[in-house]
Amino acid sequence: MPKSAHAAETLALKALAWLVSQEDLLPVFLGSSGASEADLREQAQDPVFLASVLDFLLMDDAWIVGFCDAAQVGYETPMQARAQLPGGAQINWT
Numbered sequence: 807m808p809k810s811a812h813a814a815e816t817l818a819l820k821a822l823a824w825l826v827s828q829e830d831l832l833p834v835f836l837g838s839s840g841a842s843e844a845d846l847r848e849q850a851q852d853p854v855f856l857a858s859v860l861d862f863l864l865m866d867d868a869w870i871v872g873f874c875d876a877a878q879v880g881y882e883t884p885m886q887a888r889a890q891l892p893g894g895a896q897i898n899w900t
Contacts, residue, residue, distance in 0.1 A: 811853065814844045814890035817883065818856035821863055822846065831869065835862050857891035869888050 825835055826846065830896050836842065839858055841849070849855035863869045863884055 809890075812891050814887035815853055815856055817877075817879070817887040818891065819850065819879050821884065822850060822856065822859045824862070824876055825859060828872070835859075836898055838862065842880055853891050857888060860891065862887040864888065881884050 827833055839862065842854075842857075845855075863873055870881055870884055874883065
């Protein structure tokens with residue numbers, strides 16, 4: 807479990823690298839996020855952009871399984887990392 811924002815960013819960078827290696831999935835991310843291939847390089851250090859990478863992967867269990875198996879991390883780890891990045895806090899409405 808990523809215990810810091812830095813560890814979460816590192817995991818998200820690994821997720822971005824995995825995503826770039828997925829020829830069928832990368833265009834889906836680019837299309838849904840509006841990002842370009844240049845944006846991938848330019849925004850790779852931006853915690854908000856990295857959060858969007860994890861948000862995207864978290865939309866589909868198969869994507870999470872593929873990334874986690876490749877990165878050899880637990881299936882819950884991307885969600886835990888997402889909570890450490892901007893906009894990831896759980897909202898309590900009560």
